[in-house]
Amino acid sequence: MTQSVGADAASALADLLRRVQDARLPLETASAPDARALQHSLGNQLEDYLLPRVQNPDAPLLVVIGGSTGAGKSTLVNSILRKSVTQSGVIRPTTRSPVLVHHPDDAEHFQSDRVLAGFARVTREETELDKPQLRLVADASIPPGLALLDSPDIDSVMESNRRIARQLLAAADLWLFVTTAARYADAVPWALLTEAQARGTTVALVLDRVPSEANREVRRHLTELLSDAGLGSSPVFTVPEVPLEDGLIPEAAVFTLTSWILNLGRSEAARSRVVEKTLVGALATVPPRAEELATHIVEQEEQHARLSSAVDDSFSSAMGELAASLADGRVLRGEVLARWQDFVGAGQFFRGIEPTVARLRDRITAAVTGKRDTSEPLELAIEQSVSLLIREQAVQAVTGARMSWEETPAGAALIAAHGDEGFARFRVPADFDARVNRAITQWSESVNDLVRDVGQSKRAKARILSFGVNGVGAVLMLAAFAGTGGLTGTEVGIAGGTAVVAGKLLDTIFGDQVTRDLADTVRTRLLDSAQELVTSCRTPFDDALAAAEVPPRQAGTLRGSGTRLEEAL
Structure with missing residues (x-):
């Protein structure tokens, strides 16, 4: 017996025991109960019997x-x-x-x-x-x-x-x-x-x-x-x-x-026969049991990857939709277009009374150089429209990820692990709207700062002063969101006219190329801030995945230890 099982086998058993004990099976997959029972049973067999007996056969x-x-x-x-x-x-x-x-x-x-x-x-x-x-x-x-x-x-x-x-x-x-x-x-x-x-x-x-x-x-x-x-x-x-x-x-x-x-x-001989029979028989069962445990671990690794991908896919889709919504005119829906028509003068342009851009620009000048700050309702409408779009995509991202998880035992268990708190935890946070409002306010202020910084020429300063910084900022916001891909019906025509008018007005202040650069900058700044806000909503999912981390290469190292034991026997 001492000759048949030597020091190499003892070393291989010790290595395998460590791999078995270190294996993490945190996810509630279909085979998780059997996997944990096998891990416990194999670990006990290695620690309580095989390793001590191989190390001390007598x-x-x-x-x-x-x-x-x-x-x-x-x-x-x-x-x-x-x-x-x-x-x-x-x-x-x-x-x-x-x-x-x-x-x-x-x-x-x-x-x-x-x-x-x-x-x-x-x-x-x-x-x-x-x-x-x-x-x-x-x-x-x-x-x-x-x-x-x-x-x-x-x-x-x-x-x-x-x-x-x-x-x-x-x-x-x-x-x-x-x-x-x-x-x-x-x-x-x-x-x-x-x-x-x-x-x-x-x-x-x-x-x-x-x-x-x-x-x-x-x-x-x-x-x-x-x-x-x-x-x-x-x-x-x-x-x-x-x-x-x-x-x-x-x-x-x-x-x-x-x-x-x-x-x-x-009888030493009788004892040795019993020990040899049990030891040899037990050792023969270990590599197949280690392979079975490795298979369970692979399932854990794959399930963890699927849960992570579900979150990535849901939030990636929301990010893409958010970027599209800020470029295809959806910001200009409803209240924004109504406030724009008020801004340019009772909407007469869109009813065909004033057919030329030049004449409309004069009406804008008259409107924004009056005593009343007519840009404020327009700014507020734009900010509210952007807020709704950001919240909509945040809800889509969180809901999509949560529903994907709830369709699997492992994902549902991660949510349920938080008890009653889990229902609220895997939702858009309660303070999300307040954070969005703060971010959009900062963005709006940065647009006005951008208008001041870029409009440093005498001609630009004069026009900005005549229109008002906030007025030019509001028009710049409109120009940044003035696509029509996300609009339908009469909104397309109205938004299209808005884009032309806003662009021409900005061109007279900054010039054609600068206007395009400014619109891109404004949209990019907002998109970066909006994506950061939406991304923050995935924190509960990332925390749950981190807590249920399945270390990579567990299965491979376990299989390697099992192979090493087979070679030592």
Whole structure:
């Protein structure tokens, strides 16, 4: 055995254990429960059994006594040792903490965390520990090189006991499965026996409290079940239904079982055969289980990527639509066009009364050089129209991302993880409108500043003074948004006329090329600010994705560790 599994295998097992423990499976994919159970089971098998056993092949043989509630496991352990070392009784669950009985000379093997590192070592049952406890009992009646571990019930009413029982069974060199004539065919034990067989664990069975008249029939049926499960070579011991003597099964009733177990301790060759069988069988199952876990991890990686892409796609689409809406005339809808008509004089141009741009420009001059600041309603209408467009795209982006997530179990779970807060969290923030208003006000002020900065020539200054800075700024905003691609019906004609008039007016102040550059600058500044606002709405999605991060290359490194182990065996 020592020659067949060497230092390379120990190193490969340690590396694989680290990869398994470090693997993150945060997303609620369809296979997530199975994936986490596999990660937990494989991690325990590596840490509690395989690595310690490979590192120390000559350590004592660990026999775990496991079975169903009321099967008499503790009584059986006490009867084998002919003394009360573990609690038995009618109150369930009897064994709340596993009890490990070993020879005093083997104490160092079990007092350290070499095996079952997650268990606190105690000499009596404690009540205030932050992790499971393993009660150690040193007893000279058990041979050196052998340890018996009385495990909690595999079908205990306490979930924590069931979990511990499964972990202990995975750490066994030999599982001594105890059942009764009345319960030997129960589903739960057979599911675990099948798992043990698949894991390579050596199994022996004790059929306890068997009535003499049913012994032959029950044993025959049990043997058939074992053969069907691939456990036909497992030893089977029968303990008859007899009265207890001072709480122990009479020595004659357990003589065969006792002799078999104690002889394992006395025979180094027998111990080695059991250890070798279990170890080789268990090692053979590890690479396929690591590959299965890697497949689950790939699913996690792909799902995380899909959730991230859903957010990217939704916000990218909104950004594109926002850019289009600021260039195709949608800003000029409704109230903006009405205020523009008021600005140029009761809208007479658009009714055909004043057919030339030159005459309309004169009307604009008259309007904006009066005592009343006629540009203010127009500016306000433009700002409100832009605000609505930004909010519309923010809502589209957030809603699209959220709906995509809600269509998948993983995404829905990320939203639900925030409880009642999640409903509001994955929406447009409550302060979004206020932030938009502040940003647009700043943008509007920057447009007026731009008018002042660019219009430094004497001619431009004179015209700007005659029209008013805010008036020119409002006209510049109109020119920046004066496309017609997003308009329909009569709005197209009105906006088209608006574009011509606004452009001609600005050309008389700044010149043709400067006007185009200014319009591009104004639109770009607004688009940058608007996109920043909309992008801020994806923060809850990005935070959730970061919290549920699936590190890249997990599956690859896990597969690499599994391959390395195969090569070392």
